[in-house]
Amino acid sequence: MTVLTRAQSQPFFGLRPMNPLKDLRGVANLIEESFANTLDGPGRSAIEEMRWLNRLKPFLWWTFYFSFERNDFLSGFVWEEDGQIVGNVTINPMEFGSRRWVISNLAVSQAYRKRGIATSLINASMEMVKQYNGSAILLQVRADNDSAKRLYHALEFKDISGVTNLKSKQVPKMETFSLPSGLALREHSFNSKDVFQVYQLAKAATPMSAQQEWPVRQSHFWLDEQEQFLRWLGRLIGGIQTGWLIEDGKQLAGMVNVQRGFWGEVHFIEMIVHPNWRGYLERPLLGLALRFLYCWRNNDIQIRHPVDHAEAITLYKEVGFQEEQTLLWMKRKM
Numbered sequence: 001m002t003v004l005t006r007a008q009s010q011p012f013f014g015l016r017p018m019n020p021l022k023d024l025r026g027v028a029n030l031i032e033e034s035f036a037n038t039l040d041g042p043g044r045s046a047i048e049e050m051r052w053l054n055r056l057k058p059f060l061w062w063t064f065y066f067s068f069e070r071n072d073f074l075s076g077f078v079w080e081e082d083g084q085i086v087g088n089v090t091i092n093p094m095e096f097g098s099r100r101w102v103i104s105n106l107a108v109s110q111a112y113r114k115r116g117i118a119t120s121l122i123n124a125s126m127e128m129v130k131q132y133n134g135s136a137i138l139l140q141v142r143a144d145n146d147s148a149k150r151l152y153h154a155l156e157f158k159d160i161s162g163v164t165n166l167k168s169k170q171v172p173k174m175e176t177f178s179l180p181s182g183l184a185l186r187e188h189s190f191n192s193k194d195v196f197q198v199y200q201l202a203k204a205a206t207p208m209s210a211q212q213e214w215p216v217r218q219s220h221f222w223l224d225e226q227e228q229f230l231r232w233l234g235r236l237i238g239g240i241q242t243g244w245l246i247e248d249g250k251q252l253a254g255m256v257n258v259q260r261g262f263w264g265e266v267h268f269i270e271m272i273v274h275p276n277w278r279g280y281l282e283r284p285l286l287g288l289a290l291r292f293l294y295c296w297r298n299n300d301i302q303i304r305h306p307v308d309h310a311e312a313i314t315l316y317k318e319v320g321f322q323e324e325q326t327l328l329w330m331k332r333k334m
């Protein structure tokens with residue numbers, strides 16, 4: 001007869017570090033349950049990858065311990081009850097060697113919520129970051145997730161930035177608008193002068209709280225070799241990537257870039273307006289972009305726009321764009 005000890009007969013209860021060799025399936029199921037309505041393509045791919053790794057248990061240690069790029073969901077804590085994973089949080093450095101850490105995939109199963117499990121998971125993450133001498137923790141939260149935001153604010157996380165994702169199933173028709181007096185419009189040439197001016201415009205338009213975490217760099221606005229070739233090709237066959245700049249005599253007041261999608265692919269629009277000109281240039285800039293794209297009006301359009309530029313987001317919705325989601329970045333200094 002086999003005699004079970006107390007430790008063997010009773011399942012584990014509560015908080016513990018995640019064990020990737022046995023927890024991946026449970027974590028994948030929990031994330032799928034908690035974020036079923038918001039998972040995009042990459043998110044679903046990540047869940048399938050977790051399940052795939054779970055089937056490779058004998059070899060997983062190699063992936064986990066020796067590949068920083070692939071362990072982004074393998075480090076953190078879980079809450080276990082009734083023999084299953086009912087809570088999970090992932091915590092990792094933002095990049096190799098960074099003192100800034102990122103919390104992601106915080107999830108608690110519906111039946112176990114409002115019991116302090118999420119708070120325990122975050123507190124464990126903060127203790128881990130302290131042990132590694134981390135300087136700050138960042139996380140993303142949906143703007144409409146009021147309960148999560150209350151929790152993070154109670155734990156002293158502060159709002160620093162955010163992005164609204166918008167989409168339209170076709171190109172809206174919009175009249176163009178004249179510019180305020182004293183401003184000049186010209187095509188964006190993407191040469192070194194224009195790149196520097198757009199860089200200066202982006203620095204002026206980006207809140208300092210966001211720049212402290214993600215500095216605006218001039219290299220972000222250069223076209224790589226493939227993009228330069230596509231732009232050259234597009235000028236021959238009707239435009240692939242183009243844009244316009246508005247100047248006030250001293251500096252750029254606004255910019256809009258358009259990336260045309262071919263063969264039914266998605267169009268993209270990017271707009272930047274100097275804070276001194278917000279409320280005046282959004283309509284002219286968006287009107288230019290939509291007029292250019294109207295020949296291919298049956299394609300979807302996607303836009304990712306900073307939440308602090310409320311005038312642009314209001315205009316996008318006014319002309320027919322639908323908000324898919326708004327994600328806020330929050331930060332807690334350690």
